[in-house]
Amino acid sequence: MKYKIWGEELIDKAAIKQMDNACSLPISVRGALMADGHIGYGLPIGGVLGTDNAVIPYAVGVDISCSVKLSVLDIPTTALTENMQRFKQAIDMETRFGVGASFKRDKRQHEVMDEDWSISPVTAANKDKAWEQLGTSGSGNHFVEFGIFTIGKNDINLAPGDYVALLSHSGSRGTGAMVCNYYSKIAQQKCPLTDKELSRLSWLSLKSHEGKEYWDAMQLMNRYAQANHELIHKHIAKNLGAQVLFSFINSHNLAWEEEHYNRMLIVHRKGATPAQKGQLGIIPGSMSSPTFLVRGKGEPESLKSCSHGAGRQLGRREAKRTLNKDFWRKYLKEHGVTLMSAGIDEMPGVYKDINKVMEAQKDLIDIVGEFHPILVKMADGHEPAED
Numbered sequence: 001m002k003y004k005i006w007g008e009e010l011i012d013k014a015a016i017k018q019m020d021n022a023c024s025l026p027i028s029v030r031g032a033l034m035a036d037g038h039i040g041y042g043l044p045i046g047g048v049l050g051t052d053n054a055v056i057p058y059a060v061g062v063d064i065s066c067s068v069k070l071s072v073l074d075i076p077t078t079a080l081t082e083n084m085q086r087f088k089q090a091i092d093m094e095t096r097f098g099v100g101a102s103f104k105r106d107k108r109q110h111e112v113m114d115e116d117w118s119i120s121p122v123t124a125a126n127k128d129k130a131w132e133q134l135g136t137s138g139s140g141n142h143f144v145e146f147g148i149f150t151i152g153k154n155d156i157n158l159a160p161g162d163y164v165a166l167l168s169h170s171g172s173r174g175t176g177a178m179v180c181n182y183y184s185k186i187a188q189q190k191c192p193l194t195d196k197e198l199s200r201l202s203w204l205s206l207k208s209h210e211g212k213e214y215w216d217a218m219q220l221m222n223r224y225a226q227a228n229h230e231l232i233h234k235h236i237a238k239n240l241g242a243q244v245l246f247s248f249i250n251s252h253n254l255a256w257e258e259e260h261y262n263r264m265l266i267v268h269r270k271g272a273t274p275a276q277k278g279q280l281g282i283i284p285g286s287m288s289s290p291t292f293l294v295r296g297k298g299e300p301e302s303l304k305s306c307s308h309g310a311g312r313q314l315g316r317r318e319a320k321r322t323l324n325k326d327f328w329r330k331y332l333k334e335h336g337v338t339l340m341s342a343g344i345d346e347m348p349g350v351y352k353d354i355n356k357v358m359e360a361q362k363d364l365i366d367i368v369g370e371f372h373p374i375l376v377k378m379a380d381g382h383e384p385a386e387d
Contacts, residue, residue: 001028004301007035007360010311010352015044021198022047027054029265032302034272035360036311036352042200045271045312048305050260051203055211055218057184058200059268061253063138064179064218065225066171068282068308069249070293070371071233072149073242075164080146080374086240087146087375088340094235095137095144097341097379100174102132108235110134112220112227120217122182123175130175130224135231137170139379141346143287144168144232151369156280156293158246165371166236167291169284170228171253172221179221183214206266215255222254248293250274250281252308260303267303275299275306275364283365284309285354287342287376288335292358294365306364310354319345337373343381 001023005011015037022043023031030050037046042058049059080087096102113134117127137144149165151158172179187202190210204211229249237244255268273281275296283306284291298304314322320343328347332339358367 001031003031003033005033006302006364007357010035010356010360011037011046012039014039015046018042018044019047022049022059022201025051025201025203027051027203029263030260030303032305034302034305034307035357036271036307036309038312040270043268043270046307047268047270048272048303049268050265050303051268053206053266054203055206055215055255055266056201056203056268057180057187057214059270060180060218060255061270062177062180063171063253064176065222065251066253067169067225067229067249067251068284069168069229069233070149070247070282070291071166071237071244072158072163072246073166073237073240074245075240075242077148077162077164080148080164084338084375090236090239091144091340091377094239095135095232097137097139097142097377099139101136101138103135104132107131108135108231110227110231112223115220115223117220119220120179120213122179123217123220126175126178130173133173133175134224135228135235136173137168137232138173141378142170143376143378145287145373145377146375147371147373149369149371155368156246163245166233167284167371167373168229168232170225170232172225173228176221176225179214179217183210183217186210218255222251225251248280248282258304260300269305271308271311272305273308274304275302276304280368281306281365283307283354283358286310286348286351287339287346287373288332288337288348289354291371291373292367293369293371294367296365297363299364302364306361307357310351310357312350313352314350316345319347319350323347323349338375340375340377341380342376342378345381346378
């Protein structure tokens with residue numbers, strides 16, 4: 001099965017090989033690879049795969065419904081630099097970072113915890129853990145940032161100009177990872193792929209009990225991930241005494257049932273953003289480069305998708321081995337970014353040039369606005385990554 005690649009010159013050959021493998025599956029119908037593509041587990045990050053009534057847990061990913069949320073606040077832009085300590089305290093008080101980070105003593109409240117968590121043995125067993133982690137940010141490439149959002153025209157009911165905005169990147173935390181691993185093992189037992197390179201592409205039929213169960217658990221993890229962001233933004237805004245003028249969230253690790261080329265497909269987007277015609281999306285760069293609010297053009301060959309970010313150009317091990325943290329802290333300071341914490345494997349140097357990625361997908365999206373980070377917090381990097 002042939003598929004189209006955007007920005008092929010930006011993508012390593014190993015990721016393209018992974019996409020080739022995914023498109024060779026008997027259930028695969030359509031595929032696409034975005035300009036931020038890089039190697040992942042099973043399906044590459046940046047991969048889009050449409051299948052025939054089957055779902056691949058690892059083509060959704062370990063961090064089910066990893067998402068980005070943007071909130072524009074009614075705070076003067078000067079406040080961010082004049083009283084940065086206030087913004088630092090709001091982040092520190094209202095979310096948690098790191099593997100296992102939680103609000104054990106003061107659980108956050110959200111109606112997602114009133115849903116039926118017995119739909120899967122994994123969600124049933126981990127409901128309490130998920131509740132403790134509700135409203136937290138995790139590790140890896142997850143972040144909370146304040147910055148300046150600029151919009152040039154009234155496209156989203158905001159007057160043109162500059163605004164203080166809050167941006168977060170998080171997902172379904174430990175429970176989402178357990179859902180992925182549990183159902184991927186079942187998939188490997190039910191449809192064993194002898195080639196080790198393909199083993200994480202094992203699938204579940206959506207006609208099977210296990211496939212339906214995974215699908216329901218995935219949807220619950222999607223709502224749970226969105227609740228994480230909702231609470232982070234709600235509590236930080238309340239801490240600052242701010243009102244939200246505009247807010248938007250999108251997931252880039254999920255499977256959707258969609259119609260493409262006159263047939264229904266299960267569209268896996270693993271590190272890819274939905275870009276239906278007119279649909280909003282968020283594409284982050286790095287902690288020193290812009291994030292873009294975009295509108296999709298509904299390009300059929302991309303399965304109406306675009307990139308989910310800049311994409312990595314250095315793996316975590318290579319970054320830890322080759323990058324100098326003092327150099328990058330100085331670099332960030334020179335670029336007007338205050339870094340509260342992050343691992344060396346998340347410094348700007350590990351990411352591709354977001355402007356090149358955006359240039360490679362001009363046929364997929366239009367830019368609505370830009371967010372420029374000023375204050376950034378991530379996990380400190382002294383632990384395994386969850387992404």
